[in-house]
């Protein structure tokens with residue numbers, strides 16, 4: 001049971017699956033029903049986050065893993081935790097699950113990643129967006145690849161597979177996971193499904209009822 005007044009909801013999934021688009025739809029839905037929402041992103045918008053994002057194509061493996069983790073601890077201390085303390089639903093575009101996938105694509109073993117992230121604030125709900133790899137490739141092609149992890153033609157299929165493994169790891173850590181296949185649903189339908197499993201007033205509706213275990217894999 002979480003003791004903080006707010007909730008941390010994270011959105012992860014393969015590049016181009018629709019995280020940013022879904023985050024905007026989710027924030028709108030939660031605000032429309034009266035929730036206090038703070039949206040954020042990793043790498044964060046701090047100087048360290050901007051450095052990480054700008055250099056992620058040149059810094060590799062364990063070094064990038066450390067940089068991403070350092071940015072995460074800084075992000076938690078200066079932005080996430082204050083908003084949780086204020087009772088906000090904090091919705092973060094990429095978090096621990098991305099590390100468990102992107103850094104593994106970069107050859108970093110999972111135990112090293114878990115050790116680096118051992119003291120982070122765990123999500124109250126980790127949403128994993130997935131889709132048919134061909135659908136992801138289509139979305140990625142239409143939007144354009146942003147970084148080296150999105151350029152390989154097999155990236156979407158490999159990422160889908162690694163997110164399935166990350167789901168098991170998150171569950172072992174006790175993190176409630178909601179997996180949504182976005183292949184044939186709109187961002188607003190995805191947002192509705194996420195909103196449906198989040199209590200409207202943080203801390204007031206049956207605490208974590210409905211948030212334990214993997215609630216949906218359509």
Ligand SMILES: Nc1ncnc2c1ncn2[C@@H]1O[C@H](COP(=O)(O)OP(=O)(O)O)[C@@H](O)[C@H]1O
Nearest residue numbers: 015016017018019020021139143182185186187
């Ligand atoms: N059902 C859907 N859910 C989310 N995004 C979708 C969906 N269908 C198409 N898209 C499109 O996919 C593209 C990639 O979305 P984006 O949010 O940038 O992905 P990500 O943040 O995961 O890299 C966008 O052009 C978005 O409009």
Ligand SMILES: Cc1cn([C@H]2C[C@H](O)[C@@H](COP(=O)(O)OP(=O)(O)O)O2)c(=O)[nH]c1=O
Nearest residue numbers: 015042043056068094095098099102146147
């Ligand atoms: C959150 C996170 C990001 N990254 C890297 C991957 C990318 O190079 C970069 C940002 O990814 P991404 O959010 O996909 O960028 P964009 O918003 O431009 O599509 O940060 C990691 O390596 N590990 C992580 O845990």
